[in-house]
Amino acid sequence: MVVRNIVSWTALIAGYVQNGFFEKGSGVFHEMVALGTQPNAITLMNILPAYASLEFLNMGKLVHGCAVKLGVDSDISLINTLIALYGKCGIVDTARSLFDQMPVRSLVSWNAMIAAYEQTNVDRYAIKLFRRMLIEKVEFDYITMVSVISACANLGALNTGKWIHKLVRNKGLETNVSITNALIDMCAKCGNIDLVRDAFDKLPHRSVVSWTSIIGACASHGHGDNALMLFTKMKEEEIWPNSFTFISVLTACRHSGLVEEGKKHFESMTKDYSIRPAVEHCACMVDLLGRAGQLVEAYEFIENMPSGPDIGVWGALLGACRIHGNLELAELVADRLCQLEPQTVSFYVLMTNIYAEAGRWEDVARLRKLMEERELKKIPGHSLVEVNQRFHTFLSGSKSRPF
Numbered sequence: 001m002v003v004r005n006i007v008s009w010t011a012l013i014a015g016y017v018q019n020g021f022f023e024k025g026s027g028v029f030h031e032m033v034a035l036g037t038q039p040n041a042i043t044l045m046n047i048l049p050a051y052a053s054l055e056f057l058n059m060g061k062l063v064h065g066c067a068v069k070l071g072v073d074s075d076i077s078l079i080n081t082l083i084a085l086y087g088k089c090g091i092v093d094t095a096r097s098l099f100d101q102m103p104v105r106s107l108v109s110w111n112a113m114i115a116a117y118e119q120t121n122v123d124r125y126a127i128k129l130f131r132r133m134l135i136e137k138v139e140f141d142y143i144t145m146v147s148v149i150s151a152c153a154n155l156g157a158l159n160t161g162k163w164i165h166k167l168v169r170n171k172g173l174e175t176n177v178s179i180t181n182a183l184i185d186m187c188a189k190c191g192n193i194d195l196v197r198d199a200f201d202k203l204p205h206r207s208v209v210s211w212t213s214i215i216g217a218c219a220s221h222g223h224g225d226n227a228l229m230l231f232t233k234m235k236e237e238e239i240w241p242n243s244f245t246f247i248s249v250l251t252a253c254r255h256s257g258l259v260e261e262g263k264k265h266f267e268s269m270t271k272d273y274s275i276r277p278a279v280e281h282c283a284c285m286v287d288l289l290g291r292a293g294q295l296v297e298a299y300e301f302i303e304n305m306p307s308g309p310d311i312g313v314w315g316a317l318l319g320a321c322r323i324h325g326n327l328e329l330a331e332l333v334a335d336r337l338c339q340l341e342p343q344t345v346s347f348y349v350l351m352t353n354i355y356a357e358a359g360r361w362e363d364v365a366r367l368r369k370l371m372e373e374r375e376l377k378k379i380p381g382h383s384l385v386e387v388n389q390r391f392h393t394f395l396s397g398s399k400s401r402p403f
Contacts, residue, residue, distance in 0.1 A: 087116020
């Protein structure tokens with residue numbers, strides 16, 4: 001183009017960002033500003049999702065400042081994208097401040113704020129805000145419900161989840177694939193496999209996400225045989241598994257102690273589907289071998305990993321060493337863990353327990369002193385109970401605290 005104006009630049013930025021080329025969109029935005037073209041509200045609205053997806057908080061703040069300077073910071077659509085940005089980057093207080101200052105809020109505003117709470121694990125506030133949304137008679141859509149259902153899943157709030165499910169049915173959204181996948185995940189995390197299967201069976205079209213969710217639900221609740229049977233059926237229906245599917249399959253194998261089956265599926269990832277095993281898959285294999293008492297093979301597996309093992313992989317082997325009372329290997333693994341994460345208290349606690357079970361009380365005292373010197377404290381256990389639409393959290397050694 002001989003002449004480029006703000007419309008041309010904005011169109012190109014939008015084209016990149018809307019198709020997932022966030023860094024290219026960011027590059028065009030920088031080029032536009034460097035060449036002296038001043039952005040408008042629409043330009044800023046189109047670049048902010050890129051910074052949200054990339055979690056470029058500082059760049060998002062610069063755009064926010066630019067909006068204030070240009071006097072467009074009261075634009076509702078722009079505020080909605082800013083709420084989404086701060087929520088995605090974990091700055092939920094700023095997101096809520098923008099939300100509260102809005103003179104008029106659209107459905108997009110509610111969705112952005114609810115998603116911000118859900119994405120930052122402040123799930124109870126996501127549900128609370130949704131209830132307020134209903135009271136104020138603001139219509140919801142499937143995007144709202146996916147976030148709220150995910151919040152229920154994170155809290156393990158099955159009763160609230162059932163109420164949400166009823167709203168979904170009444171709204172006619174039950175056949176929406178995104179909602180059904182979220183419902184399957186929620187029911188699985190809440191431990192209701194029957195509801196998981198019911199939701200799955202009602203799906204008119206099952207994607208790899210749907211299959212992975214149902215396989216993972218069965219695997220995590222000890223129904224390993226059902227999980228593997230579903231995986232076989234998935235392949236028969238010519239649904240191509242992805243990396244997450246294999247995590248669920250390997251989880252099913254390790255929970256059921258199916259060592260040879262696990263090895264077969266692990267090898268199949270690369271051989272049949274060209275999926276390079278990630279550390280999560282390797283951690284599953286180490287746990288599978290470790291639970292079966294094959295500690296030496298598990299150690300050799302770690303040593304031969306193409307990518308460096310992380311604390312999850314070594315931690316799985318340390319847990320297996322405790323189960324089978326292998327103190328010598330436990331000390332070797334603990335040394336590796338200390339090199340990777342010297343401040344992770346759970347490994348010190350686990351190693352202390354291993355020494356105690358072996359009657360090595362001097363080593364127990366040594367580790368406890370080391371924990372005191374490094375000011376490492378064990379995080380107290382907690383549980384959450386839902387009663388009469390209120391959530392009560394119980395911390396070890398404390399009373400109930402409703403929220």
